[in-house]
Amino acid sequence: MSGEHSAHLGSYLDAATATPLHPAAKAALEVALDDGWADPRRLYREGRRARQLLDAARASIAASLGARPDEVSFTSSGTTAAHLGVLGALAAGRRSGRRLVTSAVEHSAVLAAAHLHEREGGAVDVIGVDVTGRVDADTFAAALRADTVLACLQTANHEVGTLQPLDRVAAACAAAGVPLLVDACASTGRLAPPPHWDVLTASARKWGGPAGVGVLAVRTGTRWRSVLPDEESEAGRFPGGAPVLLAVAAAAALEAVEADREREAARQSALVDRLRTEIPQLIPDVEVLGDPQARLPHIVAFSCLYVAGEALMTELDRAGYRVSSGSSCSSSALTPSHVLVAMGVLTHGNVRLGLHAGVTDADVAGFLDVLPPIVASLRERVGASDL
Amino acid sequence: MSLRLDCTGRLCPLPVLELARHIHEVAVGETVVVVSDDPAAASDIPAWCRLRGQEFVSAAGNDYVVRRVH
Numbered sequence: 001m002s003g004e005h006s007a008h009l010g011s012y013l014d015a016a017t018a019t020p021l022h023p024a025a026k027a028a029l030e031v032a033l034d035d036g037w038a039d040p041r042r043l044y045r046e047g048r049r050a051r052q053l054l055d056a057a058r059a060s061i062a063a064s065l066g067a068r069p070d071e072v073s074f075t076s077s078g079t080t081a082a083h084l085g086v087l088g089a090l091a092a093g094r095r096s097g098r099r100l101v102t103s104a105v106e107h108s109a110v111l112a113a114a115h116l117h118e119r120e121g122g123a124v125d126v127i128g129v130d131v132t133g134r135v136d137a138d139t140f141a142a143a144l145r146a147d148t149v150l151a152c153l154q155t156a157n158h159e160v161g162t163l164q165p166l167d168r169v170a171a172a173c174a175a176a177g178v179p180l181l182v183d184a185c186a187s188t189g190r191l192a193p194p195p196h197w198d199v200l201t202a203s204a205r206k207w208g209g210p211a212g213v214g215v216l217a218v219r220t221g222t223r224w225r226s227v228l229p230d231e232e233s234e235a236g237r238f239p240g241g242a243p244v245l246l247a248v249a250a251a252a253a254l255e256a257v258e259a260d261r262e263r264e265a266a267r268q269s270a271l272v273d274r275l276r277t278e279i280p281q282l283i284p285d286v287e288v289l290g291d292p293q294a295r296l297p298h299i300v301a302f303s304c305l306y307v308a309g310e311a312l313m314t315e316l317d318r319a320g321y322r323v324s325s326g327s328s329c330s331s332s333a334l335t336p337s338h339v340l341v342a343m344g345v346l347t348h349g350n351v352r353l354g355l356h357a358g359v360t361d362a363d364v365a366g367f368l369d370v371l372p373p374i375v376a377s378l379r380e381r382v383g384a385s386d387l
Numbered sequence: 388m389s390l391r392l393d394c395t396g397r398l399c400p401l402p403v404l405e406l407a408r409h410i411h412e413v414a415v416g417e418t419v420v421v422v423s424d425d426p427a428a429a430s431d432i433p434a435w436c437r438l439r440g441q442e443f444v445s446a447a448g449n450d451y452v453v454r455r456v457h
Binding site: 285287305306307308327328329334335336340341344345346347348349382383384387 | 398399400401403404407408425426427429430431433434435437438
């Protein structure tokens with residue numbers, strides 16, 4: 001259901017970057033401000049109060065993720081969770097080998113950790129994807145070798161929405177005795193949590209919690225060793241202590257989102273179906289990306305031939321719609337999205353929409369009204385109308 | 388004959404636009420070489436060929452070779 005709180009956010013279509021703060025998060029934060037400010041590691045009354053709030057938040061998020069509370073640590077973002085998750089698993093496996101297997105379309109945080117591992121002498125096997133962005137489970141399984149000490153695979157792709165064959169990859173990893181890190185940032189609160197993982201990462205900002213909360217979960221019995229100086233906090237997984245107030249808000253948001261998940265996912269998925277069907281009918285030479293069925297309920301991406309992604313984002317912004325783009329001109333590094341490159345699809349003219357509870361049928365209809373003339377005028381500007 | 392389109396220093400989608408503008412200047416079976424130093428060209432030129440039903444022949448350095456097949 002689209003709540004009143006976010007009705008004015010219907011033209012904000014970048015929930016895959018950050019989802020508008022859920023009202024349950026705001027309410028929980030308000031309460032926590034009075035009781036959760038002290039250091040939860042202190043034993044005096046104020047510290048114990050903060051500790052209770054943190055423990056409750058951890059238990060709630062663990063339940064939502066299908067984990068035990070002591071398996072769940074809070075970090076400062078999904079990115080730090082991914083960095084520490086990858087590097088910690090590699091550090092713990094070092095005696096057995098230094099080989100990492102990852103898909104080519106993981107979040108840049110996972111790939112950045114893999115690159116660091118490679119620079120330090122480790123080996124990285126990158127598994128390519130098909131044109132929908134999906135890895136082949138057999139190819140992934142075949143890359144698991146005797147000295148492979150970690151495999152990384154996302155639940156679903158954060159740029160095009162395609163689901164990965166996690167069950168089959170998890171089975172292959174289990175058979176080979178290779179720990180599997182599952183990046184669940186894109187799917188948490190959108191799909192049921194993945195059942196099989198050894199290390200799991202998530203980000204509260206993606207599910208309607210506040211920015212500043214990442215989740216790093218390590219299954220009991222999984223070998224993992226922190227690469228940061230030893231600390232007691234967060235089970236030794238994240239130094240400096242958890243952001244209590246933000247963790248409380250994040251847990252409240254996830255609980256609320258989970259309670260309404262299936263209905264909301266069905267609603268958003270129908271809107272994505274409409275966008276996927278109508279965009280190519282309304283605009284010539286558009287490639288709608290990702291798997292049409294086996295996909296996240298809220299993400300849709302497409303690329304428009306002969307159009308610069310940055311110009312498209314700017315014009316959509318001017319028309320009131322906030323979107324993101326994987327085109328090179330819209331990245332600070334002037335390189336196209338590694339996901340689009342790995343898929344072998346058009347990287348220019350790219351737009352990604354991320355829907356959320358505040359996006360209505362009327363918002364999607366409005367977007368479908370403004371998009372065709374914007375693309376047409378940008379093509380006309382570069383003399384591409386007749387190509 | 389082979390047509391050479393120097394798009395050095397021009398960002399995508401301009402190299403792809405140049406290719407689309409000029410591909411019909413060569414006969415069917417002949418090739419166009421797009422020279423581009425934009426990293427996006429490595430994805431976008433083969434993707435354009437796939438969408439347009441033309442043949443992507445090869446990439447070497449900054450040279451992307453496309454054969455007109457229709």
